[in-house]
Amino acid sequence: MVAGRKVDKVLMRQNNTRLVLNTIRSAGEMSRAQAAEATGMSIVTVGRIADELIERGVLREQEKDGCIGRPPRVLSLNGDRLLCPAAFLSREQLYLGLVSPAGQLCRQVSHPVPQESFTSQQVIPWMAERLKDFLHSLSGTAFQQTVGVVIPGIVDIDRGELEFSANFRWRSVPVVRQLEQALPGYSFVLENDSKAIALAEHSFGACSGCRNMVVLNLSDGIGAAVILNGEIYRGKDNMAGEIGHITLNPAGKICECGKVGCLQTQLSHRAILAEAGTVYPGVTFPQLLEYYQRGDPFAVGVIRQLTSYTSIAINLLANTYAPDVILLCGSLLRAHPLIPSLLTDSCRDSLSEYMQNTFQLKLESFGVTGSLIGGGAAALQQVLDRLCR
Incomplete structure (x- = not known):
């Protein structure tokens, strides 16, 4: 006793x-x-x-x-003693930064990701080398030895493993173990990109102080993240928010995950450009929007599909979680200034009348750096938890 x-x-x-x-x-x-x-x-x-x-x-x-x-x-x-490094790996760029407890990026660099062989066996060691150089450049700065690492996909935060990423076409990648082997003396916290953005926006950005919010991430893939009662909701095995692989059309296109008719096959950045490329090979998003503004019937149809499926995704999230705020983020919003205005003007089209005015719709405040800031916040939380033991 x-x-x-x-x-x-x-x-x-x-x-x-x-x-x-x-x-x-x-x-x-x-x-x-x-x-x-x-x-x-x-x-x-x-x-x-x-x-x-x-x-x-x-x-x-x-x-x-x-x-x-x-x-x-x-x-x-004590912000000078609690700076945390963070890394965000996208399909095109590796972003590295040093994040303060107030969510400020004190240092930031980026590197284009080699595209000739985008396998985990090639990319993770390359990423470790870039991260090692970045950490070495911070010599003379007091920073924590815990690094937040952000990757799109389903991640097991306890084991530090990327379970599955449709965007990367990676499965069962022990990211943290590989980074620990390459950079002994450092510890790593693995986080999903949508959840990292939610942490950043909830702590420091457009949703600061909001108790219940949902992030809808419209990028190469489609993801969501949920904060309930001020805490991020992870669900079993950290899988909450994987709405990109909800089947909307059983007779639709085959998704990278192997299923048919996933939301991601209609709404992701890549899916929209692939659809547009059937008529305009090699078209870029700015070019597609230029055709849309000219009234080109095909371009108008593609963009209407974008706004329609975004409305469906918002309807799903609004009815499931009844949040105070739904925040839109991702590369689709950053592709052209016209996209956010089109989405905010039409996003409530699929909502039931009783849901129309129950939440605010907001746009991301950090852009691509939101994932870095969220990675730093996740690393800091682990540092603080360790200090409490």
Whole structure:
């Protein structure tokens, strides 16, 4: 019983430390009294935890600027000590960055991905070399040795494995193990791209402070991510949000996943260009939109298909999760400024009347860097969890 009480006391202390840290992180800054009120702990308990974390260099306490009279002292994360590297691998580019606890990119570089042999056996070692060079370039900067790695597809975050990526045509790739072998001394957190964007937008961007939101990622593949009651919802095996492989047309096109008629076969960036290429071989998205603006019947039909299937996807998400916000992001939005306006103008077309005004529709605020920022946020969360043990 004595040993049991000791374990309970240790767990309680760890949980209290984690709660104080996450509360301060979410708020950005707050006084000890505010932290006590927000967590429901006594100010003595919060003070003891804060003093320990200040001594360890995790928190800092300083006077709040711009106040009349005696300025209050506020706690915040020690941003200079909690910078986290992040990597985002897309089909075309590898993006590398150093992310602050406030979601700022302190450093960023990108490299075009070799296209001649896009296999995991070729790309992961190439990625490890680029990442090694980037980390070496940060010498002299105090940063954490935990790296957030973001990849599109179904990822097992506990095992650090990419289970399946239709975009990459990869299966069962032990990404974290391979990176750990190439870069000993570093640890890695693997995250899905849509969930990384949700973390970034919820923590720092267009959906900051929103309790319930859904991200719809319109890129080379179609994905979603859900935040419920302020926490990311992962579902079993981190598979929540894989809406790109919902069958919408059993008589439709064959998807890269092997099924027929997936949403992704109608709505992804590649699918739309492949459809347009049957009439205009080699057409780019800007060219397709130019034909659309001229009133070309085929181009008009292709773009109407884009807006129609986007409306269907939004309808599915709105009815399933009833969120406060649905946020659109991805390479389709970035392809041309006309696309976001077309989608926002028509996206409610498939909604039932009772769902029409139940949520806000927003556009991404970070663009392609959202995945990097979310990767840094995921890495920081692991760092903070480790500090609470």
